[in-house]
Amino acid sequence: MQNTSLNRRNFVKAAGAVSLVGTGIFASGCATVGGVAKPKVVVVGAGFGGATAAKYIAMWSEQGIDVTLVERGDNFVSCPMSNLVVGGSSNLGNISVAYGGLDKYGVRRVKGEATGFDATAKTLSLADGTKLPYDRLILSPGIDFMYETLPGLATGEAKNRVLAAWKAGPETVALRNQLTAMKDGGVYAIHIPKAPYRCPPGPYERACQVAWYFQQAKPKSKVLILDANEDVVSKKGLFMKAWNGQYKGLIEYRNNQEIQDVDARTLSLKMSFGEDVKADVLNVLPPMRAGNIAAMNGLNNSNRRWCQVDWLTYESTAVPGVHILGDSLQIAPAMPKSGHMANQHGKVCAAAVVALLTGETVNQTPMVANTCYSFIDDKNVVHVASVHRYDAAQKTMVTVQGAGGLSADANALEGVYANSWAKNIWADMLA
Amino acid sequence: MKSLHSFARTAAFAATFAAASAFAQTAPASAPVDKHLARNLAAQCANCHGTNGKSVAEVPSLAGVPANVTIQKMKDYRDGKLPATIMHQLAKGYTDEQVALIADYLSKQPK
Ligand SMILES: Cc1cc2nc3c(=O)[nH]c(=O)nc-3n(C[C@H](O)[C@H](O)[C@H](O)COP(=O)(O)OP(=O)(O)OC[C@H]3O[C@@H](n4cnc5c(N)ncnc54)[C@H](O)[C@@H]3O)c2cc1C
Numbered sequence: 246m247q248n249t250s251l252n253r254r255n256f257v258k259a260a261g262a263v264s265l266v267g268t269g270i271f272a273s274g275c276a277t278v279g280g281v282a283k284p285k286v287v288v289v290g291a292g293f294g295g296a297t298a299a300k301y302i303a304m305w306s307e308q309g310i311d312v313t314l315v316e317r318g319d320n321f322v323s324c325p326m327s328n329l330v331v332g333g334s335s336n337l338g339n340i341s342v343a344y345g346g347l348d349k350y351g352v353r354r355v356k357g358e359a360t361g362f363d364a365t366a367k368t369l370s371l372a373d374g375t376k377l378p379y380d381r382l383i384l385s386p387g388i389d390f391m392y393e394t395l396p397g398l399a400t401g402e403a404k405n406r407v408l409a410a411w412k413a414g415p416e417t418v419a420l421r422n423q424l425t426a427m428k429d430g431g432v433y434a435i436h437i438p439k440a441p442y443r444c445p446p447g448p449y450e451r452a453c454q455v456a457w458y459f460q461q462a463k464p465k466s467k468v469l470i471l472d473a474n475e476d477v478v479s480k481k482g483l484f485m486k487a488w489n490g491q492y493k494g495l496i497e498y499r500n501n502q503e504i505q506d507v508d509a510r511t512l513s514l515k516m517s518f519g520e521d522v523k524a525d526v527l528n529v530l531p532p533m534r535a536g537n538i539a540a541m542n543g544l545n546n547s548n549r550r551w552c553q554v555d556w557l558t559y560e561s562t563a564v565p566g567v568h569i570l571g572d573s574l575q576i577a578p579a580m581p582k583s584g585h586m587a588n589q590h591g592k593v594c595a596a597a598v599v600a601l602l603t604g605e606t607v608n609q610t611p612m613v614a615n616t617c618y619s620f621i622d623d624k625n626v627v628h629v630a631s632v633h634r635y636d637a638a639q640k641t642m643v644t645v646q647g648a649g650g651l652s653a654d655a656n657a658l659e660g661v662y663a664n665s666w667a668k669n670i671w672a673d674m675l676a
Numbered sequence: 677m678k679s680l681h682s683f684a685r686t687a688a689f690a691a692t693f694a695a696a697s698a699f700a701q702t703a704p705a706s707a708p709v710d711k712h713l714a715r716n717l718a719a720q721c722a723n724c725h726g727t728n729g730k731s732v733a734e735v736p737s738l739a740g741v742p743a744n745v746t747i748q749k750m751k752d753y754r755d756g757k758l759p760a761t762i763m764h765q766l767a768k769g770y771t772d773e774q775v776a777l778i779a780d781y782l783s784k785q786p787k
Contacts, residue, residue, distance in 0.1 A: 305715070585723055588723055589720060592719040592720070592722075593716070596715075596719075608716055611716065612717060612769075614720050614723075614766060616723070616724070616762065616766075628761070628762060630762055630765050632768075632769025632770070645769040647768050648765060648766065648767075648768040649765050649768075649769065650765040652761070659762075661734050662724075662762070664733065665724070665734040665735045666723065666735070668732055668733040669723060669724055669731055669733055670723045670724075672727065673722045673723060673726065676727075
């Protein structure tokens with residue numbers, strides 16, 4: 246079995262015919278695993294976790310597994326690098342990627358909204374009534390917001406006035422437009438919820454990007470960071486250096502800023518302690534939880550917010566046959582909710598799902614690594630990196646001691662590498 | 677189960693070294709016992725170095741680079757002998773055995 250697949254792989258390579266894999270020429274050779282129909286994997290979400298898993302399952306099984314990818318969006322818009330759009334040094338086109346690159350791997354793309362699944366019948370339901378059968382279901386829906394905690398943001402109108410812009414797309418541009426429309430001398434305030442939330446350094450990077458824009462165009466304006474956390478959650482020293490250096494007087498940071506509610510009409514925050522805070526552009530990141538498809542279907546077995554998985558396979562500990570990736574997970578210690586992580590989850594899960602469906606052994610020693618680059622201005626960048634290994638005794642991922650770390654200082658070379666990272670990770674998911 | 681697994685890893689490691697020391701760029705005579713482990717580990721480098729080590733941007737490709745070259749660079753990063761923005765921190769996260777598996781896998785990928 247192993248030899249057969251190896252030979253086929255070598256043959257494909259030797260023939261220099263990688264592209265033939267996508268044409269179905271090898272379909273007859275791959276169509277059956279042990280004499281039965283091809284196993285089916287359905288993936289929800291063509292973001293960092295889902296697109297990666299779909300591509301790698303198709304690639305690593307050499308199309309021996311039938312992969313269907315369900316996504317509601319028309320094209321991928323990256324959250325990483327989207328703060329540069331807010332700051333004005335980039336645009337939405339630069340951070341958008343078509344899904345069509347996955348076609349050559351044989352991934353079947355379905356545009357639609359997944360609404361639920363039947364774990365017994367093993368089908369995924371879409372809003373249009375379609376039912377997709379699966380042997381393994383993979384969900385990487387990202388986050389959704391706990392708007393129930395902020396009644397003032399209940400209406401669509403309120404959400405449009407007080408943006409989150411924490412899912413890249415039209416809201417990213419809308420926030421940019423609010424900033425360009427703001428008078429010089431105005432205040433941009435960003436509220437950060439208590440951790441865990443998507444992308445720990447992301448809000449601080451955004452504050453830097455807005456300050457960079459103000460420095461160019463609206464020097465009398467101010468950036469106010471209202472952090473519900475006790476302290477800067479990520480890259481503290483590096484961000485503080487920028488706030489006390491190139492952005493001195495422009496950025497003010499306040500910790501322990503819990504809010505009760507938001508008043509979208511007056512653009513103000515009702516603080517848990519102290520007076521209301523008013524801004525000219527108010528950007529609120531509501532508390533987050535696992536994406537709806539996971540949170541609404543009993544997979545959120547951690548605090549009713551996040552999903553617990555077996556770190557060897559990313560299979561839910563609540564519902565068998567369903568795997569979960571990315572931001573929706575209850576993270577292991579020191580594992581951030583990042584695109585880089587979600588991409589790595591996608592590959593560990595892909596390897597495990599291929600193994601499970603072809604009767605091979607699941608890797609018992611998976612590793613994942615993380616890197617988050619943050620832009621301090623339009624060119625200079627800082628990073629935080631970590632490496633994580635599976636600990637069999639604790640049944641969780643632990644950081645490899647002595648590995649990882651931070652940039653010494655913001656620098657332009659890492660600006661080049663951060664752009665390179667984005668291009669390579671987007672291609673690793675979607676090309 | 678556990679001992680079986682570490683046996684497989686040791687065998688793969690030995691096979692890797694045999695292949696690497698002979699600078700074998702053609703298909704090895706016998707398949708490595710645990711070929712997926714190398715593939716799975718190497719996939720972690722793809723976020724920055726491209727799928728199967730083929731970069732589409734400024735960070736160098738690792739695909740088709742002789743295994744001993746990658747192994748040496750990873751050692752030098754780890755020991756602080758090569759200037760780096762990030763590889764010195766990542767290289768410390770992997771054992772020699774893991775680096776050898778990754779390097780061997782990437783050496784066999786098309787440039
Ligand atoms: C401003 C900002 C900056 C960031 N910067 C970085 C960075 O520099 N580096 C980094 O590593 N990470 C960064 N992140 C974090 C990163 O974006 C997330 O961690 C990552 O997107 C998580 O991947 P995911 O697969 O869980 O979700 P996503 O990438 O959000 O993918 C989820 C996909 O599922 C789709 N979907 C959801 N539900 C359904 C449904 N029911 N039916 C159909 N489709 C559905 C969505 O449309 C979406 O396309 C940043 C985030 C933000 C907001």
